[in-house]
Structures are given as structure tokens and as C-alpha cells.
Amino acid sequence: MTAVRAITCPQCGGALEVRAAGFSVNLACLHCGSLLDVSRPEVALIEAHDTAAARFRLKPGMRGALFDVEWEVVGALRRSEGSYRWAEFLLFNPYAGYRWLILSEGEWQFGTMLLDLPQGDDDTVTWRGKRYARHEEPGTVRITAVLGEFYWRIRKGDEVASAVFERGGIVLSREGGGGEVNWTELVEIDVDTVEQAFGLSAPKPRRRAAAQPFAPFAATERRENDIPMMFAIALGALFVLLLAMVLIAGPVDSASGSVNAPYAVTREGMKIGTISVRRPHQFVKVKASAEQLTNTWVDLDYSLVDRATGQSIDGYGIVEQYSGTDSDGSWTEGSRSDTTVFGQVPRGTYDLYVDAAAHGWPSDPTAAELGWYSLPTTITVAVRAETGAIPWGNWWTAAFLLFLFPSLALWRQMRKEREW
Amino acid sequence: MLPYVTCAYCHTLILRNGLSLEEVGKVAVLPPDVSPIQLGTSFRIGDALLTVIGRVRWGWADGSWNEWLLSGGDGSEHWLGEAMGAFMLTRARPDLLEHPAIAPFAAGNGDIPVGTRIEVEDVTLTAVDCKDAQCLGSEGDLPFATLPGRVMASIDFRGPDSEAVSIQRDERGPSAWLGHYSELAALAPGNLRKMEGWTIPAGLER
Numbered sequence: 001m002t003a004v005r006a007i008t009c010p011q012c013g014g015a016l017e018v019r020a021a022g023f024s025v026n027l028a029c030l031h032c033g034s035l036l037d038v039s040r041p042e043v044a045l046i047e048a049h050d051t052a053a054a055r056f057r058l059k060p061g062m063r064g065a066l067f068d069v070e071w072e073v074v075g076a077l078r079r080s081e082g083s084y085r086w087a088e089f090l091l092f093n094p095y096a097g098y099r100w101l102i103l104s105e106g107e108w109q110f111g112t113m114l115l116d117l118p119q120g121d122d123d124t125v126t127w128r129g130k131r132y133a134r135h136e137e138p139g140t141v142r143i144t145a146v147l148g149e150f151y152w153r154i155r156k157g158d159e160v161a162s163a164v165f166e167r168g169g170i171v172l173s174r175e176g177g178g179g180e181v182n183w184t185e186l187v188e189i190d191v192d193t194v195e196q197a198f199g200l201s202a203p204k205p206r207r208r209a210a211a212q213p214f215a216p217f218a219a220t221e222r223r224e225n226d227i228p229m230m231f232a233i234a235l236g237a238l239f240v241l242l243l244a245m246v247l248i249a250g251p252v253d254s255a256s257g258s259v260n261a262p263y264a265v266t267r268e269g270m271k272i273g274t275i276s277v278r279r280p281h282q283f284v285k286v287k288a289s290a291e292q293l294t295n296t297w298v299d300l301d302y303s304l305v306d307r308a309t310g311q312s313i314d315g316y317g318i319v320e321q322y323s324g325t326d327s328d329g330s331w332t333e334g335s336r337s338d339t340t341v342f343g344q345v346p347r348g349t350y351d352l353y354v355d356a357a358a359h360g361w362p363s364d365p366t367a368a369e370l371g372w373y374s375l376p377t378t379i380t381v382a383v384r385a386e387t388g389a390i391p392w393g394n395w396w397t398a399a400f401l402l403f404l405f406p407s408l409a410l411w412r413q414m415r416k417e418r419e420w
Numbered sequence: 421m422l423p424y425v426t427c428a429y430c431h432t433l434i435l436r437n438g439l440s441l442e443e444v445g446k447v448a449v450l451p452p453d454v455s456p457i458q459l460g461t462s463f464r465i466g467d468a469l470l471t472v473i474g475r476v477r478w479g480w481a482d483g484s485w486n487e488w489l490l491s492g493g494d495g496s497e498h499w500l501g502e503a504m505g506a507f508m509l510t511r512a513r514p515d516l517l518e519h520p521a522i523a524p525f526a527a528g529n530g531d532i533p534v535g536t537r538i539e540v541e542d543v544t545l546t547a548v549d550c551k552d553a554q555c556l557g558s559e560g561d562l563p564f565a566t567l568p569g570r571v572m573a574s575i576d577f578r579g580p581d582s583e584a585v586s587i588q589r590d591e592r593g594p595s596a597w598l599g600h601y602s603e604l605a606a607l608a609p610g611n612l613r614k615m616e617g618w619t620i621p622a623g624l625e626r
Contacts, residue, residue, distance in 0.1 A: 003615040005452050022453020023505060025483040039483050041451050069621050094454040095604060095612065095621055097505025115506060115582045115601040151504045153482045181548070 003094065009034060010045045019060070019074045020092045024149035028075075030060060035146070035155055047155060054078060057103055057200070058089045060148035064197030066110060066189065069096050073198075075148035081139045081162065090150060098151065100184060101194065106413060108194045109171070114183040118165070118172055125165050125172065132165035132172050139163075141175070227413065230406035238399050245390050250279040252388035260378035261298045261356035264364040272352040272383045274307075277345050284345045285389030286315065286352065289337035290381045293321040295362075298379050301355040302340060306348045313350075315340045319381060322361050341391050352385045422474070422489075422561040433558075433565060445567045448557040450477055455502060456604060456620075457488055458613035459560045463500075464626055465509070465607065468492050472500070474560030478553040478572070489562060497563065499597060500607075501586070507607065508576075508584045510599030516540065517596045522587055525575070526594035532575050538585070540598065545577035545585050564592060 005021035008014070014031035018024055018038050025039045026046065033049035056076040063072045075090035086104035088111075100111030118127035125132050141162040146154055165172040171186040194200075255273025275284065288300050297320035304313040320334035358379040425434050426447050435442040462471045470490035477486050485503035492498060501508035517526040521538050524530055536547040552573050558566035572590035578601070579585075586597040608626040 003454050003617050020454055020505075022451065022455060022484065022486070023503075039479065070619070092505070093621070094615055094618055095456045095624055097603065113504075113506070115603070117578065117580050119580050151483065 005038075007036075007038065007043045009036065010043060011036075011048045012050065017061070018149060019072055020094075020149060020151065023092075023151045024074070025152055026146075026154050027149040028146040028154075030147060033147070038149065054145035054147050056087055056089070056147060058101065058198055062198050064194070064199070066091075066099075066101075066193070066197050069093055071096075071099060073101075073148070075146070075150045077143055077147075077154075078145035079141050080144050081141045085144070090148070100186075101189075102186065106191065108189045108191055109186040110189045111173070111184045111186045114172075114185055117181070117183055118174075122163060125174075127172060130167060132167045132170075135164040135166040135171070227406055227409050230409065231403070234399075234402035234406055237402055238395070241398055242390075242395060245395060249388045249390050250282050252386060253278070254384060254386040255352060256382065256384035258380055258382045259300075259354050259356045260380050261300075261358040262378045263358045263360060266299075266355055266357035268355045270354050270356065272354055272385060274349060274351050275385050275387050276349045277347050277387050280347050281344045282387050283389040283391050284342040284350070284385060284387050285339060286317065286342070286383060286385045287337060287339045288317045288319055288381050288383050290319045290379055291336065293319060293334075293336050293379060295322050295324075296320070296358055296360055296379060297334070298356055298358045298381055300338075300381065300383070303353045303355075304342060304345065304350040304385075305353060306346075306350055308348055313342055313345060315342055341389060341393060343391065345387075352383070354383055356381060422563050424562045424565055426474075426558050426560060426562070426566070428559060433567060435565070444565055447566050448555075448568050450475075450557040450559060451484075453477075453486070454615060455486055456609075456612045456615075457486070457500070457502060458611075460611050461488075461613065462610045463490065463509075463607040464610075470498055472560075474558065474562040476558045476562060476566050477556040478574070479556040480551040480553045482551075484556055489560070507602045507604060508586065508599060509602055509607065510584060510586055510597035513585075513596050513598040515596075516585065516587070516598065517594055522596065525573075525587065525589065526596075528589070528594075531573075532587070536577075538577060540579075540583075540585060543579045543581070543583050545579040545583055547575055548578045549576040550574075564590075 005018040007016050007018055009016055009029040009031060011034035012029060012032035014029060016027065016029060018027060027036045027038045029036060033051055033054065034045060035047040037044040037046050058073045058076060060073050060075060063070055071091035071093050073089050074092045077088040079086060079088060086102060089101040091099040091101060098113065102109040102111060118125035118132065120126055122138060123134050139162055140159050143154065143156055143158045146156055160175050163174045169188050173184045173186055175182050253275045255275050257272040259270045261267060277284070284304060286302050290298060297318055300317040302315040302317065317338045317340045319336055319338050321332065321336055322334050323330065323332040421436060423436055425436065427434060431447050431449055433444040433447050435444050457472060459472055462469055470492050472488050473491045474489035475486055477484060485501060488500040488502065490498040490500055496511060498509065498511045516522060519538055521532065521536055525532050531550060532547050534547050534550055538545050552571060555566050555568065555570035572588050575587045577585035582601040584599050584601050588595050605624055609624065610626050612620055612625060
């Protein structure tokens with residue numbers, strides 16, 4: 001006795017097999033997605049489609065052994081609740097009946113329909129002597145895609161009320177309302193177990209998804225496969241931004257000089273040089289660096305003074321270096337160089353003036369120290385101003401913001417993987 | 421000895437009447453299915469050994485199911501309903517027809533809506549399924565004629581601990597059945613049907 005019933009799709013003429021003949025009511029054609037009634041000897045078309053059938057991680061006809069029983073995938077569903085999407089696979093063995101495999105965010109669950117029904121209300125239920133608490137607000141679950149055969153009438157867009165109860169690693173899922181209520185027990189099942197059982201080639205497809213964005217997995221697990229795409233988009237945007245910044249930056253003009261910053265007093269109005277902004281607007285970068293700097297900081301006040309108008313654009317910089325020894329050993333802090341970027345500097349010729357003051361840490365050196373010890377009486381700070389600068393800070397901020405969301409998504413996924 | 425038997429070769433329904441055989445008509449050819457049960461499959465329920473001697477296949481708007489007739493050798497009628505890969509083993513409980521929630525339906529008046537609750541032996545059962553079914557075919561020995569066009573109304577009640585009550589009404593009148601939902605393994609089956617491409621799971625058969 002052969003266990004499959006051969007039929008032909010009345011819509012596309014494709015050859016199909018009914019794998020659970022006698023039980024299956026509806027079949028969504030594997031070729032064209034049309035919905036067929038296979039409950040009677042004559043196959044009837046319920047809803048015609050002529051687009052390629054939806055793609056799923058497991059395909060009808062695949063077989064695999066789980067819990068010592070061989071299962072055949074007979075149906076696949078994609079379902080959603082709000083923005084949350086997942087896939088469900090109907091497994092069949094003529095001697096063991098039906099089971100479910102649920103794939104949600106890379107995690108698998110194995111579902112068994114309950115014959116003994118949990119008792120309780122919408123908040124807690126009791127099943128086999130144990131209490132289960134509701135996990136999330138009850139919602140409405142929608143079917144967004146179907147493939148293969150099912151033992152009940154099914155179609156895209158079907159909605160059902162759903163509630164989930166949990167205790168430990170066991171989830172009881174309640175679907176339906178009124179008289180028709182179905183309960184399913186869901187237990188976690190290792191991803192490797194499922195992939196080995198059904199001979200899925202890629203052990204960790206989502207990690208490779210970036211290299212193969214059109215892998216079937218992409219269609220199945222939208223949320224996961226979004227991650228490589230998110231990174232790719234972020235990287236692309238960052239590259240475009242860099243190009244734009246280089247183009248906007250415009251021609252380079254520079255001036256450099258140095259200032260000697262005295263301790264404890266501010267030396268004002270030291271001129272570094274002259275630069276010209278030749279575009280309507282350009283960025284101007286001022287970099288300060290000090291080679292000899294120990295337990296000292298130098299405050300730098302910059303003024304870009306427009307020769308034509310005498311108006312000044314002001315900025316601020318600091319170079320600093322501290323070191324010491326504590327219970328964790330010796331330490332150093334601070335940076336001997338600092339870059340300040342002036343944005344939107346209008347076309348014109350500018351003189352750069354610097355006011356500088358050095359300070360000792362933890363306190364300014366005394367006059368005696370300044371005279372007799374190794375500390376120089378002034379700190380020499382080299383200053384270089386440059387037009388056509390690329391505002392790297394903005395670029396890094398953009399990089400951070402662009403990668404923030406994909407990184408969070410990746411972190412969340414990896415954390416989930418570690419959890420089980 | 422049950423009155424009706426379906427010829428396995430020519431699908432003729434035959435009425436046994438003493439020593440004489442009467443040809444009643446042709447039953448529909450059973451549509452192919454992948455049921456693990458066949459005529460001759462047996463189940464160990466407690467001390468009783470129940471053997472499958474007949475089957476009726478029923479169809480309704482949203483599918484179809486099998487009802488297997490089991491004989492315990494003592495004349496008692498047991499039915500094993502098979503749907504969605506699960507089983508419901510019942511035996512007759514005519515007294516349930518007198519239940520106030522069921523009596524009007526049994527008398528031929530109206531329906532029992534889904535959600536109706538009944539108490540049977542301190543267990544509350546809820547009506548989960550009410551449907552009109554047509555006979556799609558039969559095989560083996562049966563207590564009634566299964567010619568095409570035979571119809572019945574069927575109502576299933578479920579209890580919290582897999583309890584099952586089934587009320588049926590057809591041209592012969594009403595009948596009530598009490599039992600349990602069960603998986604195949606819990607019925608300690610023997611002589612299951614072999615199917616190409618599938619092996620019977622180890623330990624399933626007793």
C-alpha cells in the first residue's frame with residue numbers, strides 16, 4: 001500500500017503528492033501556491049495563485065527523526081502577531097499522528113497537541129498538576145503564507161486568538177475561542193538536532209547569510225536575515241557619506257606655528273598664521289600637540305578672525321597628560337594632542353590666534369619649582385590649522401548611529417543563541 | 421453476527437438474514453488514506469482484546485474521519501474514531517440520551533451549540549464540534565447499512581482529562597457514546613497496517 005496519493009494541481013498542472021491522504025483537507029500547491037481542497041476524491045481549486053510558492057526553511061516532503069520517530073514535513077505556515085513573525089511546520093507520521101516544529105528567531109520548538117486540556121482562566125492554567133502563568137498579553141495570530149497540506153481548512157489571512165502560558169522551559173499555547181480551543185505543548189529543541197535530523201546543509205545559515213543573501217533562509221527568517229543586510233546598508237551609507245564629505249571638504253590650505261604656554265597665566269593673542277576658505281563654506285580643523293607634557297594640561301582658546309570683517313569664530317582645545325602610581329600600579333591619562341573642528345566657516349581669509357595657559361596637576365608649580373626643577377617654564381604647543389578638513393567626528397558619530405541598530409540586533413540574537 | 425458486510429472485492433453491501441444473503445447495493449469505494457489501522461488490527465484495553473471488524477468513513481464540510489468498529493468477542497460494540505491523527509475510543513452509553521442538555525437533540529429537535537456543557541459522572545464536558553456528516557464508504561462487518569447518501573449529525577464533547585462523549589443521530593435514531601481521546605500507542609495496538617515508505621516505530625506494537 002503506497003502511502004502517498006498523486007494528484008495534479010488544477011491551476012498550474014504541477015504534480016503533487018498528498019502525504020497524509022485521508023487526513024488532509026487543504027493543500028497549498030508547492031509550485032504555484034494555489035489552495036486546493038483534497039478532502040474528496042476529486043481535487044478542487046479553492047483559491048488560484050500563479051506566483052512561486054513561498055519558501056520555507058523546511059519543505060514539504062523532507063523527513064527527519066526527532067524523539068526516535070521519523071517525521072515528514074507535510075505543511076508549512078508563516079504566521080505573525082503584530083510585527084512578530086515566525087514559521088510553523090506540520091509534521092506527520094501515520095503511526096504517530098501530527099506534531100509541530102516552530103522556528104522563531106533561529107530557535108526551534110517541538111509542539112504536541114494536547115488531548116488533556118489545561119484548566120484555568122486567562123492568567124494561569126493548571127495542566128497535569130502544575131500551574132502555568134500567562135507569558136504575554138493574548139493576541140491575534142494571522143497566517144501570512146501557507147505551503148503543503150493541512151488537516152483543517154486553512155487560508156492566508158486566517159486569524160485566531162492566541163495566548164501563551166509558561167512554566168520553566170515548557171510553553172502551553174492556546175489557540176481559538178468559544179468551543180473550538182486547541183492546546184499545544186511546546187518544548188525547546190536544539191537547532192543542531194533539527195538541522196541534522198532534516199539534513200539541512202548549513203549548520204549556521206544566518207552567519208553566512210551575508211555571503212548568500214538569497215539563501216532560502218532569507219525568506220524564512222526575515223528578522224534574522226535582516227541583520228547582514230542592515231550591516232551592509234550601514235556600511236554603504238557610511239561609504240557614501242565619506243565620499244560626500246571628501247567632495248564637500250574642498251581645497252586644502254594650511255598654516256602652522258607654535259605657542260609657548262606659561263604656567264598659571266594666560267598668554268593671549270599669539271598668531272599662528274593665515275588660511276583662506278575658498279568655498280562658500282568649509283570645515284577648518286585646528287590640531288594642537290605638545291611633546292613635552294607631564295602632569296600638565298594646556299587650555300587653548302582659538303579665534304579665527306576674518307580679515308575682511310574682523311569678526312571672530314571661536315573654538316577651544318586642550319592637551320593634557322597625567323601619570324601616577326596607585327594600588328593598581330602606574331597609570332597615565334590624557335592626550336598630548338587635540339583636534340578642534342570649526343564647521344561652516346564662510347568664504348574668506350582668516351588669521352588664527354591662540355590664547356594659551358598651562359596648568360600643573362594636582363596644582364600649579366610654585367615659582368621655586370619652576371626655577372629649580374626640570375619642569376620647563378613654558379609648554380610649547382604646536383598648532384596647525386587646515387581648511388578642507390573632513391569632520392571625522394561627525395563621520396564616526398554617523399558610523400555609531402548607523403551600526404547601533406544592526407549591532408543591537410546581532411547582540412540580541414547572539415545572546416539568545418547562548419541562552420540555550 | 422452483525423447484519424451488514426461489505427464485500428472487499430466488489431464493494432457490494434450484503435445483508436445477512438439467517439442463512440440467506442441479500443444484496444443491498446454498492447457502497448462507495450473508500451478513498452485512499454494513510455490510516456495505521458486495518459481490519460484485523462487489535463487493541464489491548466485493560467483485560468480486553470478488541471479487534472477491528474469494520475469501518476465507516478464519514479465526510480463533512482471540512483474533512484473526513486474514520487470510525488472503526490471493534491469487537492471484544494462478548495457482543496459489545498466499541499467504536500474507535502480516528503481524526504487528525506488522534507483517536508477516540510468509546511462504547512455505548514444510552515443513558516446519556518436522557519441528559520437534559522441532550523434529550524431534545526436525541527428526540528430530533530434542534531442542535532446542541534458548540535460550548536454547551538454537560539456533567540457526566542462528575543466530569544464537565546464541553547461540546548467542541550457539531551457537524552453533519554455523509555457516509556463516504558465502508559468495509560467489513562457493520563451494524564447498519566452504509567450506502568452512499570447516508571447522513572448523520574454528530575456532536576463531540578471533550579473533558580479536561582481527555583474524556584470524550586459523542587452523540588450521534590441518524591435515520592436509525594440517536595445514540596450516545598462515552599470514552600477517551602487517546603494516542604495510538606496508549607491503545608497497545610497489534611497487527612497495524614504496513615505502509616510503503618514508513619516503518620512502524622519500535623515499541624508501538626505490543
